Amino acid sequence: xxxxxxxxxxxxxxxxxxxxxxxxxxxxxxxxxxxxxxxxxxxxxxxxxxxxxxxxxxxxxxxxxxxxxxxxxxxxxxxxxxxxxxxxxxxxxxxxxxxxxxxxxxxxxx
Amino acid sequence: xxxxxxxxxxxxxxxxxxxxxxxxxxxxxxxxxxxxxxxxxxxxxxxxxxxxxxxxxxxxxxxxxxxxxxxxxxxxxxxxxxxxxxxxxxxxxxxxxxxxxxxxxxxxxxxxxx
Numbered sequence: 001x002x003x004x005x006x007x008x009x010x011x012x013x014x015x016x017x018x019x020x021x022x023x024x025x026x027x028x029x030x031x032x033x034x035x036x037x038x039x040x041x042x043x044x045x046x047x048x049x050x051x052x053x054x055x056x057x058x059x060x061x062x063x064x065x066x067x068x069x070x071x072x073x074x075x076x077x078x079x080x081x082x083x084x085x086x087x088x089x090x091x092x093x094x095x096x097x098x099x100x101x102x103x104x105x106x107x108x109x110x
Numbered sequence: 111x112x113x114x115x116x117x118x119x120x121x122x123x124x125x126x127x128x129x130x131x132x133x134x135x136x137x138x139x140x141x142x143x144x145x146x147x148x149x150x151x152x153x154x155x156x157x158x159x160x161x162x163x164x165x166x167x168x169x170x171x172x173x174x175x176x177x178x179x180x181x182x183x184x185x186x187x188x189x190x191x192x193x194x195x196x197x198x199x200x201x202x203x204x205x206x207x208x209x210x211x212x213x214x215x216x217x218x219x220x221x222x223x224x
Contacts, residue, residue, distance in 0.1 A: 006153070032211045034211075042217070043203065043215040043216060043217045043218060044154070044203070044215045045215075046212070049211075087152075087153070089153040089154065093211055096142065096207070096209065096210075096211075097159075098144070098156070098213065100153050100154050100156070101153060102152070102153045103152050103153030
């Protein structure tokens with residue numbers, strides 16, 4: 001089955017700096033890669049996603065890149081703000097099976 | 111649209127009792143529902159996948175006799191934690207899918223077993 005690894009597990013950045021979270025996957029058949037943000041005590045929310053036929057996608061301060069050859073994809077948050085503080089986790093989807101990364105706790109220091 | 115609710119949001123029970131958690135898709139029909147367990151500041155651990163009208167598929171290491179899942183209709187799935195013990199205390203989240211790539215999460219249920 002698929003194996004998704006996520007790094008780092010914790011990340012602290014100064015407000016205004018960029019944050020990068022990376023995930024690797026093992027199954028080349030995985031073809032959809034969403035990223036979720038979960039604030040404390042709330043449900044996970046989809047923030048951005050990318051399909052296997054696309055290399056990069058951007059939505060305002062958030063971008064995701066995918067390298068199919070190397071089997072890794074990354075979340076980039078620019079100009080971080082305190083409200084970006086949350087747990088972020090990636091997922092790789094094969095068929096209709098979701099495989100989640102282990103999560104990254106991001107803290108943005110004002 | 112695509113709202114998923116969970117009930118209860120919080121439950122405290124005594125050790126040895128059973129607890130039922132409901133997951134409902136409010137405005138769409140969910141052919142597949144997923145149940146997860148989550149520890150503080152950690153990612154989701156998939157427990158099982160349930161398809162309407164069929165038996166749930168459990169992930170390795172998850173006791174199906176302890177975590178009973180029923181997906182009786184296209185809008186309702188239930189997770190029953192049987193004979194709960196303190197180590198079962200956790201945050202349980204469900205998600206629902208219409209069969210495609212997009213899943214919608216419930217708000218979660220905080221279970222505390224005394």
